[in-house]
Amino acid sequence: MMSDDTSLNRKIYELSDLAASLKATISKTYQGRYWIKAEIAKLNFYPKSGHCYPDLVEKSDHKVKAQMRAIIWADDFFRINQEFLKVTNEPLKEGIAILFMAGITYSPVYGLSLQIYNIEPSFTLGKMAQQKNETIKKLKEAKLFDLNRSLPFPKLPKTIAIISVETSKGYHDFNAIMKTNEFGFAFHYKLFPSLLQGDQAVNSMLLQLDEIRKYANLFDAVLIIRGGGGDVGLSCYDHFLLASAVASFPIPVITGIGHSTNETVVEMVAYANKITPTDVAYFLLSKFLVAQQEITDSIKSIFENSKNLLRFKQNWIQNISRQFSASSTKMLHNSYFLLQLNSSKLQKSIHQRQNLERINMQKFQGQIVYFAENQFQKYHSQIQNQQTKLKQASVFFISRKKEQLFQVESKLKLLDPVNVLKRGYSITKINGKSLRNAGKLSVNDELRTILYNGEIISIVQKIIKNKRDEN
């Protein structure tokens, strides 16, 4: 077994010697069974033999701190896996944390490994719940959690993308209800086949969601429906990537995953979660029914309100015409009344005016008579006055003339040739005219000489002239 290398003074061992020594040391040191926690990095299940050789790791910040191989023998694996499924609804699989009881074995051929005798599923369940909570927390922090649910839902979800499996019972149920619905509603749909449970489902659904996203403006909603698959392998719906893809999807996502376990994160963030595909179908049909009811209501409302509107307008016209006739009658009546009022006012004022004029006239008449009488008296007295004056003047005038006449008479008396003749003077005439100029006499002219008590006729014998003027 051991041999000496004398030339170099070294001790050389066979590999099996070392292995045997390790095996002895390990089995002596680690005799018991230990509870250990680790993550299954790889399951390495061999269905043929039923044995399982998981690779276990412990990571810290994505770095491997420790790694070890484990063995679960077929009998143990069957029992452990059943128990695990029952409690967690998930089979043993990669990526989950487990708490297990193991012994440490060393095989010279296979090396160090942990032989797992038992796994505590509640530990994993707790870890899963913790992960789910973390997923929810992350979605909320990223403000994604309520995004899909706050999208407006189309009035008529008519064109639908379906993530499901053609052969699944859920898809079949959905189809049966939608296609043969009693209301005759028609819709378009497109199936995007995908795994719906298990580890591969996350990627599979993500790929189809990406595909649908390319046609997002064509579709009204996305359905994720599954049925008859039991409650196993649904932790994919708690996966952060899938949940965030659903939450941030541009059109509403409706889930009908059909299970009886707690609501998964995808169902929480989806626009609506309807448990079963049948419920999803009824949900969509109800939207159609609501739309149809709205149309029916609209028809009814339009009919009723148009009728009312027309009736209202008719009433309005009737009222207006009634009002028109009433107000025109009233207006005519008013005008007539006004006219009457004015005419009586006019009559009254004419009458008043007449009276006034009459009074004025009477007043004027009186005044005129008064003035006339007055004037007349004035003239009368003037005339009397003048009469008196005239009388006086006449008397005066006559007496003066008498006096003048008397004087003239007296003078005349004085001038009377008789008187002169009495005093001895005579008047000599020729041819009937007084003779004053001796010059005009001729001898033999007959002269007539008038004396106081007779006349003498004589003939001129001689003419003696004196110096006095001839005229």
Next chain:
Amino acid sequence: MKTEDSKMKYTEAASELEQIVQDIENAEISVDELSEKVKRAAELIHFCNKKLTQTEEDVQKVLDDISPLAKS
């Protein structure tokens, strides 16, 4: 906007219809407009009913042309 336009969305038609219903309800339209509006409403109702109960060839064709990824 015409109902013959296949691009017209149900939502648009429904909201236009709703507006007409509201206008008539509130008596905000004249009698002149009424018959026009009622005619338009009838068109929209016909369009909406058609949307509810008939599949559209062009939409179906587009859907048929989409080849979703094979089940992975």
